[in-house]
Amino acid sequence: MTDTPTTHRASFAIGAEAAARQAVDRLAECLDESEVAVTAYERGENAWDIALNFAEAPDQAAIRALVALVAGEDAAATIAFETVAAKDWVKASLEGLVPVPAGRFVVHGAHDRNKVPANKIAIEIEAALAFGTGHHGTTRGCLLLLDEVLKRRELRCVLDLGTGTGVLGIAAAKATQRRVLASDIDPVSTAVARDNARLNGVGPLFESICAPGFEHDRFRAAGPFDLVLANILANPLRALATPLSRHLAPGAEVILSGLLPSQARAVIAAYRARDLLLQKAIIVGGWSSLLLRQT
Numbered sequence: 001m002t003d004t005p006t007t008h009r010a011s012f013a014i015g016a017e018a019a020a021r022q023a024v025d026r027l028a029e030c031l032d033e034s035e036v037a038v039t040a041y042e043r044g045e046n047a048w049d050i051a052l053n054f055a056e057a058p059d060q061a062a063i064r065a066l067v068a069l070v071a072g073e074d075a076a077a078t079i080a081f082e083t084v085a086a087k088d089w090v091k092a093s094l095e096g097l098v099p100v101p102a103g104r105f106v107v108h109g110a111h112d113r114n115k116v117p118a119n120k121i122a123i124e125i126e127a128a129l130a131f132g133t134g135h136h137g138t139t140r141g142c143l144l145l146l147d148e149v150l151k152r153r154e155l156r157c158v159l160d161l162g163t164g165t166g167v168l169g170i171a172a173a174k175a176t177q178r179r180v181l182a183s184d185i186d187p188v189s190t191a192v193a194r195d196n197a198r199l200n201g202v203g204p205l206f207e208s209i210c211a212p213g214f215e216h217d218r219f220r221a222a223g224p225f226d227l228v229l230a231n232i233l234a235n236p237l238r239a240l241a242t243p244l245s246r247h248l249a250p251g252a253e254v255i256l257s258g259l260l261p262s263q264a265r266a267v268i269a270a271y272r273a274r275d276l277l278l279q280k281a282i283i284v285g286g287w288s289s290l291l292l293r294q295t
Contacts, residue, residue, distance in 0.1 A: 008054040010063050011081040013047070014040075014071055020048035025285045026070040027052065050075075075150050102140045103147025105171050124200055125165055137285020138231050138257040142168050144282060145255045145291045147262040149227060150175055157223060157249065159183070160242070161230040162258075163208065165200040166193030169231045173202040175223050182208045214243040218249075230256050234263035238270040245274035248294055253279070257289040264288040 014020050020040040027038045027050070037053045050071075052063065059255030060081055068076035091273045099108035099115060106120045116122040136251075146168065151156070160169030163182035173180045180202075184190050190208040209218050226249040230237060237256050244254065254276055259267055261283055268278050268290065276292040283289075 102143035141289025
């Protein structure tokens with residue numbers, strides 16, 4: 001990635017880690033991830049800072065109002081805006097991210113490669129990427145549920161639907177050493193996911209395709225799947241219930257996320273109508289993740 005002439009930063013203080021992570025998740029949902037990198041930094045015990053790094057000068061009033069909405073007026077009052085010398089702003093921002101543990105998995109950047117315990121499965125995401133780092137509550141929720149599935153069954157055929165940077169599919173490939181099909185509607189995401197799979201040593205096990213929904217011959221050829229991971233959004237998840245159910249092996253399990261707790265009931269109902277029953281629901285960072293099993 002090339003340097004930008006100047007970069008712009010807005011930073012503010014917030015309380016403990018839980019509050020910081022929740023604020024990061026909410027800000028990431030509201031801002032364009034291709035233009036803004038949002039990260040949290042620990043200053044000390046129960047003291048965190050949040051930084052928003054922009055390629056272009058932001059609308060300060062709008063950013064202050066957004067921070068007040070997601071983190072409170074006290075946090076908004078501490079915002080400091082500054083212009084920073086030329087540098088790789090995405091890389092600099094992501095270097096502040098701490099490793100994210102989720103069961104047996106740890107998602108980390110290259111700068112923390114040597115900090116992952118030997119008994120954990122490390123998933124490294126390139127610092128050149130501004131999205132899909134694994135810090136979002138939906139990704140962590142899916143990884144926790146994947147870890148639970150892996151404790152009680154052997155997976156032979158996995159689909160990562162809406163793969164993004166490939167975190168979930170890479171996790172499944174590394175844990176099972178089985179082939180994983182990953183798909184996304186964005187060709188950039190499929191290329192990024194493919195690169196990340198190679199970086200994590202599972203390139204030969206990870207097939208990445210660009211396809212909307214299930215409109216690709218590879219879904220039928222690679223399936224039926226005994227696990228589908230789909231971290232998307234509530235409405236697309238509901239719309240995909242029928243085609244997804246047609247690509248499942250008997251007794252298959254499905255992990256869904258990208259939905260708020262208030263949206264979970266409608267998604268559960270859509271899949272129950274296709275004989276997929278809820279086994280477990282968890283909330284991480286204010287987002288719901290669901291584990292369902294085919295009856």
